[in-house]
Amino acid sequence: MSGKLQLESSGRKFVAPVAIWTALLLAPFWMPLLGGYTALGTRVLVLGLAAMSVNFLLGFTGVLSFGHAAWFGIGAYGCGMILKFVAPSTPLGILAGTLAGGLAGAALGALIVRRRGVYFAMVTIAFGQVFYYIAFQWSSVTGGDDGLRPFYRQPLHLGIATVDILNNAVAFYYFVLACFALAAAAMAFILRSPFGRTMLAIRENERRARFLGIPIELHIWIAFTLSCFFMAYAGSLYALVNNFADPRGLHYSQSGDFVMMAVMGGMRSFWGPLLGAIVFVVFQDYVSSVTINWQIFIGFLFVLVVLFFPRGILGAIRRRAAL
Amino acid sequence: MTQLLLFNITNGLIIGAFYVLMAIGLSLILNLSNVINFAHGGFLVVGGYIAYTIEPYLGFWGALIVSPFLTAIIGLAVEKVLISRVYGRDPLYSLLLTFGLAFILEDGTRVIWGANGKPFTIPAALAQPLSNEFFFITGYRLFMVAMVAAMIAILFALLRYTRAGIRVRAGTLDLETVSVLGVNVRALRSLNFAVGIFLAGLSGVLAGGQLGLEPTMGAGLLMPSFIAIIVGGVGSLAGTLVGGLLIGVASGVTAVFFPAASEAIMYVLMAVVLLIRPRGLFGEEGMLT
Amino acid sequence: MSLLQVKNVSKHFGSLVAVNNISMTVEHGELRAIIGPNGAGKTTFFNLITGFYRPNTGRIIFDGQDVTHLLPARRVWCGMARTFQVTEVFPELTVWENLRIAVEVASGLRLRAWLSQTDDDKIRVRIQELIEMGGLASKADRQVGELSHGDQRATEIMMALALKPRLLLLDEPTAGMGDQETYEITQLIRQLHKDSKLTIVLIEHDMRVVFHLADRIMVLDQGKFLAEGTPAEIAANKAVQTAYLGQAA
Helix, strand or coil: CCCCCCCCCCHHHHHHHHHHHHHHHCHHHHCHHHCCCHHHHHHHHHHHHHHHHHHHHHCCCCCCCCCCHHHHHHHHHHHHHHHHHHCCCHHHHHHHHHHHHHHHHHHHHHHHCCCCHHHHHHHHHHHHHHHHHHHHHCHHHHCHHHCECCCCCCCEECCCCEECCCCCHHHHHHHHHHHHHHHHHHHHHHHCCHHHHHHHHHHHCHHHHHCCCCCHHHHHHHHHHHHHHHHHHHHHHHHHHHCCECHHHHCHHHHHHHHHHHHHHCCCCCCHHHHHHHHHHHHHHHHHHHCCCHHHHHHHHHHHHHHHCCCHHHHHHHHHHHC | CHHHHHHHHHHHHHHHHHHHHHHHHHHHHHHHHCCCCCCHHHHHHHHHHHHHHHHHHHHHHHHHHHHHHHHHHHHHHHHHHCHHHHCCCCHHHHHHHHHHHHHHHHHHHHHHHCCCCECCCCCHHHHCECCCCCCCCEHHHHHHHHHHHHHHHHHHHHHHHCHHHHHHHHHHHCHHHHHHCCCCHHHHHHHHHHHHHHHHHHHHHHHHHHHCECCCHHHHHHHHHHHHHHHHCCCCHHHHHHHHHHHHHHHHHHHHHCHHHCCHHHHHHHHHHHHHCCCCCCCCCCCCC | CCCEEEEEEEEEECCEEEEEEEEEEECCCCEEEEECCCCCCHHHHHHHHHCCCCCCEEEEEECCEECCCCCHHHHHHHCEEEECCCCCCCCCCEHHHHHHHHHHHHCCCCCCCCCCHHHHHHHHHHHHHHHHHCCCHHHCCCEHHHCCHHHHHHHHHHHHHHCCCCEEEEECCCCCCCHHHHHHHHHHHHHHHHCCCCEEEEECCCHHHHHHHCCEEEEEECCEEEEEECHHHHHHCHHHHHHHCCCCC
């Protein structure tokens, strides 16, 4: 029986998600046992969400955007600026960051959606760099090279209680997990919808999709815009994680990292990018603590994955299961 | 005022010429093999450092001639061992591959030659300014432009008149047909890549003479090359040539009125071109969609 | 009024004239076959009709509407559906999923984020119908990319059918198939023509298929119109025989 893409759900498919969510819910408890700490988990969660957002476009629509860190960064700066200049409200920061990145993405998307493949990738890289450049140069507003600071994530006033997400790492972790759950649910929902299926169609065979009557450019633009919103959302959360927004988060090398996380985990699977993020972050943290020249190792990782594990970890597992 | 303008336009042309050298190599590789060579900047750096290493033995001129060839050989090896494996696959993989390669090259340079910058000495004769009036045009900068012009001329001649050159041009348009006609496409790609890297290596030597050598210098020059290609039109070498000069001049002119924006103008130019003529100035409709 | 009127279309690529001033009229309910030696321009002709290319000259009138400058997706909405010489399906999705996409798009649901149960049920019924019609019931859950040639083609035809077209264009539907598969596809097409009263235009090299199915045949040679008529007329046509001399069927 050959491998199957999960468009319809069935009982067997619930095992994996349940296991994943259990692990995520209990992370603050099992992470220290493995030498980790809660804040690392929070960071990985957000980066994983970013990787999933890139994959929304890359793995599920088949569109190669290599400048997606731009929306991540805009989200981060948007959130940070709200917290710093406007109002001490975490939800408002997240909302602002998400809208800023999403709308910017929508605008750019409209410009470039007619191109595809390598040319599209080039343009997304170049545009991503525009925002990097702005963040760097406009130092009066963005803090330039030093990044945007200081701002702090504000406690959440939930009516019945106030959650101190600033000082309580575990509380913050669960807050981020909740946000993550929201985004993941939305993504899954979209992917299982008729629209989501048209995305798959475009990935599988653009010509056939066109000759079924699907207006390709429009659908790609919508998918692009959606992924930008998710990306900016992740960026806002990242600003909260660090209490800081970094111009390097906008650089195309950051985009490359996100794409690598998606590829490494498995582009064709929903949870793959999260897995990829975990592996990538752990690897990067470890290597950079051992040597100054950690970049070479990252480079080799890229080369290795491309040459030997193009389908990623989950892809390799699937293959074995199908044989 | 016109003096200042002239100064900056000329300056811009000189900068532009340099961008052109980088961008043309990148464009060559992109057009034939559909690969965005992120590692191009890395090869630039390698080229510069190799020149630095052999200069004590061969002098400036020796280093200038030999280093690009050595760099090209490294590029050839890389192409044969790594990049050739991802031809024909989704462009995603070649992107990630050259991306990783860029990391390796940059950090590798750091490992071999140290993280600090290195000076690169150029002959005193070249370092002299032409005259007091044109103090900004040192002999070296003129030399750079002359080199670039010579390289471009040689390249275009090669593409026009040699068999390999014609095949590369044909391959850019329709690689499948070319291979069906019996041309060894693999060899063609390798050759093409090597030429592109040769140009990158040469850029490194020239840049080193102008700016000194540093492991990070390649990355900063990659973006202008990208923009030159986008502005000039993907798929067209002439376009890349024009694009590079254009952004160089734009940068130079902007420096007169808005010094802070002289780098930003490149991006603005790109945005404008994409809005008005998405395929670039000389690009063909439907290229690389 | 005829369903499809192609008037004096030409298409050239540089100095290569692929299609040279060809006209064709297809009536409702007709099954028209287009034949001709290799390089006759048949696929290019198809590509012009379906919007893959723009003609350099001429017009294409579909059901009274001038579609010459419409994009392919639009023409699909007008009622044209086609299959390709090299089967174009969604290879890593199952037959069911392939058809599901086609049916949803055809039902105008492509931008929906959510389906009501009623809609969902209706879609399932329709997919099942198409699967049965195409003889794909036993393979519905398999990846299309792994099916036999014939089944892939059947899937593709069913996807085209899902669009409820008024005109079905089939480009070499039996290409690369053995006798058994050819027979099955021919039966399928015949069934579509007779039972569903579908207007069909097909390009074919296999003369058995052509003479078995076609109401009328049009012959192209080197981009130019050569002859048109009933199967009997074409079989007797000297010029056609000359064009095909030495060519394998």
